[in-house]
Amino acid sequence: MKTLHSAIRHLMKYRSGVTAKAKLISALVAGAGKGVSCQGGPVSRKDGLNFLLLGGSRAMTKYLSRTVLLPSLTITVLLGQGAIAAAPGGASLTEREAKMFSMSAGYERFMGRWSRLLAPGYIAFAGVKNGDRVLDVGTGTGSLASALETTMTSSDIVGVDPSEGFVSYAQKNSKSNRAHFEVGDAQAMRFKDASFDNTMALLVMNFVPDHNKAIGEMRRVTRPQGVVSACVWDYNAGMEMLRFFWDEAVALDPAIEPKDERHMKLSREGQLSELWKKAGLVSIQEKPLVIDQAYTSFDDYWGPFLKGAGPGGAFVVSLSEDRRQQLEARMRKRVLGNRQDGAFTLKARAWCVRGEVPQAR
Numbered sequence: 396m397k398t399l400h401s402a403i404r405h406l407m408k409y410r411s412g413v414t415a416k417a418k419l420i421s422a423l424v425a426g427a428g429k430g431v432s433c434q435g436g437p438v439s440r441k442d443g444l445n446f447l448l449l450g451g452s453r454a455m456t457k458y459l460s461r462t463v464l465l466p467s468l469t470i471t472v473l474l475g476q477g478a479i480a481a482a483p484g485g486a487s488l489t490e491r492e493a494k495m496f497s498m499s500a501g502y503e504r505f506m507g508r509w510s511r512l513l514a515p516g517y518i519a520f521a522g523v524k525n526g527d528r529v530l531d532v533g534t535g536t537g538s539l540a541s542a543l544e545t546t547m548t549s550s551d552i553v554g555v556d557p558s559e560g561f562v563s564y565a566q567k568n569s570k571s572n573r574a575h576f577e578v579g580d581a582q583a584m585r586f587k588d589a590s591f592d593n594t595m596a597l598l599v600m601n602f603v604p605d606h607n608k609a610i611g612e613m614r615r616v617t618r619p620q621g622v623v624s625a626c627v628w629d630y631n632a633g634m635e636m637l638r639f640f641w642d643e644a645v646a647l648d649p650a651i652e653p654k655d656e657r658h659m660k661l662s663r664e665g666q667l668s669e670l671w672k673k674a675g676l677v678s679i680q681e682k683p684l685v686i687d688q689a690y691t692s693f694d695d696y697w698g699p700f701l702k703g704a705g706p707g708g709a710f711v712v713s714l715s716e717d718r719r720q721q722l723e724a725r726m727r728k729r730v731l732g733n734r735q736d737g738a739f740t741l742k743a744r745a746w747c748v749r750g751e752v753p754q755a756r
């Protein structure tokens with residue numbers, strides 16, 4: 396803990412230095428397996444895999460986009476890194492995971508394109524009306540904001556994300572001047588009370604260190620009778636692209652079971668609704684949304700894993716060549732059966748919740 400805090404202070408003092416980044420990574424890796432904690436508090440073995448978005452000042456979020464804290468693993472993801480190539484045999488899992496979310500384009504291929512398929516159904520469920528002012532919390536590469544721009548031609552959209560890389564990508568790909576993106580922390584947003592008609596969070600609530608603070612902020616910035624909503628993938632059973640991967644990865648190496656994303660918080664039926672009730676929202680509804688993930692080939696599915704995308708990809712590129720080939724063979728069998736290659740479709744389910752801000756008394 397002391398080492399982690401010292402490194403973060405060092406980074407804050409020397410904002411632009413590559414050395415500061417290196418020292419921070421070294422400190423975090425040194426803390427691996429020692430119950431290191433940060434903004435979200437200590438991470439227990441029960442919590443399993445938790446993605447923690449470091450909030451705080453822009454100086455910190457400039458260099459830190461996502462931190463993963465596990466009983467046996469501590470990772471800081473730095474922006475501005477290059478694409479991740481397959482690691483040589485013996486490369487540590489920690490150093491591979493340290494880059495897993497750094498490339499916006501890589502994330503787009505891995506998950507962003509599926510977020511775009513989910514967005515229309517989510518927008519309809521949330522009840523967004525043309526002309527509403529909408530806040531997109533954890534906008535990522537802008538999947539939801541892009542769909543809102545297209546369908547709500549009179550609406551203004553503000554997207555917030557702690558990653559400068561994602562924010563730049565989203566702004567660059569924006570279709571109009573009605574969408575604005577900025578670096579920000581879901582747990583402490585700069586907006587005034589009752590600033591938005593709809594506040595939305597697509598596939599992000601499970602990444603926020605203190606989701607109670609985040610939902611409190613989302614309610615605060617939404618007007619009375621406005622709608623606060625969120626969607627999270629069903630990592631336990633409903634997200635086949637990841638469920639199949641972790642089933643085969645754990646079968647190959649049972650020791651990695653704690654990293655299985657089925658342990659992700661807020662990803663099971665009823666968990667989001669309970670959070671919304673605790674936040675004092677009313678007229679709460681929860682429902683599953685299901686999309687088809689159509690892959691053109693095995694490489695279309697497997698390629699992002701080989702580039703280190705997501706926790707699964709970080710595990711793949713940490714393997715020796717022999718073990719990586721074993722896992723690839725298992726995955727080919729799982730998604731293709733006896734075929735050599737070809738197109739296939741997987742199902743992906745997300746749990747979505749919406750609630751209204753009560754009228755002031």
